[in-house]
Amino acid sequence: QIQLVESGGASVQAGGSLRLSCAASVRNGNIDDYSMGWFRQTPGKGRDFVAGINWNGDRTNIEGSVKGRFTISRDNAKNMVYLQMNAVKADDTGIYFCGTRRQWTYDTEKALYECWGRGTQADVST
Numbered sequence: 050q051i052q053l054v055e056s057g058g059a060s061v062q063a064g065g066s067l068r069l070s071c072a073a074s075v076r077n078g079n080i081d082d083y084s085m086g087w088f089r090q091t092p093g094k095g096r097d098f099v100a101g102i103n104w105n106g107d108r109t110n111i112e113g114s115v116k117g118r119f120t121i122s123r124d125n126a127k128n129m130v131y132l133q134m135n136a137v138k139a140d141d142t143g144i145y146f147c148g149t150r151r152q153w154t155y156d157t158e159k160a161l162y163e164c165w166g167r168g169t170q171a172d173v174s175t
Contacts, residue, residue, distance in 0.1 A: 050076040051083065051164050053147045058169030067171055069132040071147030080123070081105070084155040085130045086162060087121060089143040096146060099124055100154030102133060110155060115141070137173045144168040 069087070073114040074078045086101040086140050100121035101110045122134040130147060148162035156162070 050151055051080070053149060053164060055145060055147050055166045055169040058121070058145060060170045060172040060174065061137060063137060063173055063175045065134070065137055065173075067134040067137060069134065069169060070129040070146075071132075071166060073128040074099070075128065079125060080128050080130075080149070081125050082151055083113035083149045084152050085123060086148045086150075086157075087130075087132045087154050088159055088162075089144045090142075090146060090168065091143040092101060096159050098157040098159065099145070101157065102130065102139075103155055104153045108154070112157075112159065121170060124174075132170070135168075139175050140175050142173045144170050146156050 052074040054072045084103050087099045088096045089099050090096040099112050102121045106123045118136045124131045146168045147166045149164050150162045
């Protein structure tokens with residue numbers, strides 16, 4: 050069983066940076082067994098894939114609209130996953146959720162994720 054808690058959301062101006070964190074608590078294990086993903090939810094658009102990372106961090110995938118600006122990383126020793134958001138835009142506004150699946154590889158499909166945190170709100174103003 051795994052629990053996820055996101056943090057780091059804030060209100061920032063366009064062009065600024067945010068670093069979102071996802072802290073994982075794993076019963077009888079650690080997050081080495083899980084791939085992780087960040088998804089963004091906005092009103093009327095549902096929860097969309099932003100970034101994914103495999104179990105040991107050597108493979109990542111960044112959604113096209115944020116590629117070059119966002120980076121996903123993880124620290125398995127600390128049971129943490131991060132989303133570094135640079136040069137943010139108003140379109141990046143939303144609730145960011147951390148999700149996990151007990152597979153070595155991530156997926157872009159939210160239905161394949163087994164556990165979610167409660168999200169953290171990021172607001173980008175122009």
